Amino acid sequence: MDSHGQYEQRVGWTVVATGIGPLLLAATRDGLVNVVFHASGPVRDRALERLASRLGTEPVEAPGSPLLAEAIRQVDAYFAGERRDFDLPLDWSLISGFNRAVLRKLAAEVPYGSVVGYGDLAGRAGQPGAAQAVGVAMGANPLPVVVPCHRVVESDGGIGGFGGGLETKRKLLALEGVLPEPLF
Numbered sequence: 001m002d003s004h005g006q007y008e009q010r011v012g013w014t015v016v017a018t019g020i021g022p023l024l025l026a027a028t029r030d031g032l033v034n035v036v037f038h039a040s041g042p043v044r045d046r047a048l049e050r051l052a053s054r055l056g057t058e059p060v061e062a063p064g065s066p067l068l069a070e071a072i073r074q075v076d077a078y079f080a081g082e083r084r085d086f087d088l089p090l091d092w093s094l095i096s097g098f099n100r101a102v103l104r105k106l107a108a109e110v111p112y113g114s115v116v117g118y119g120d121l122a123g124r125a126g127q128p129g130a131a132q133a134v135g136v137a138m139g140a141n142p143l144p145v146v147v148p149c150h151r152v153v154e155s156d157g158g159i160g161g162f163g164g165g166l167e168t169k170r171k172l173l174a175l176e177g178v179l180p181e182p183l184f
Contacts (some may be wrong), residue, residue, distance in 0.1 A: 112148075
């Protein structure tokens with residue numbers, strides 16, 4: 001406990017190598033709180049600084065923590081094609097309001113190997129016509145891959161934008177059998 005009788009929020013993190021590059025996984029005692037793409041060097045360092053600022057505590061490298069060890073196992077299985085769903089506790093504290101509601105709807109209703117349009121997801125979240133706001137929510141997703149924002153695409157067949165980069169989105173969709181393997 002801190003001097004005010006509050007339990008200090010501890011944040012553990014690790015980096016796991018994947019088919020789309022290194023992912024930073026961070027967790028609190030409540031669950032996985034952040035997944036960050038391309039997490040090496042300065043990208044990793046900036047992500048850890050943002051977490052410290054947002055959560056009020058310095059993240060500690062903790063790959064052996066039970067939650068992070070399980071997250072690593074599930075991420076490895078996903079990228080090996082052996083897992084379709086993540087079964088991890090999630091800490092939603094880095095996102096709120098409409099963005100959180102849309103991401104929860106996405107996680108609950110858009111399964112592996114399928115996609116949903118921005119407008120359709122807006123309607124499912126009770127805000128028909130809010131396709132652009134859904135795009136903003138996807139960009140603000142603190143838990144990409146685990147909360148599958150890569151499955152949200154444009155209604156005209158385009159794949160839309162992606163915080164991890166379009167090449168990463170294409171690879172994730174190809175892994176799930178939605179797109180042919182990208183040519184690089």
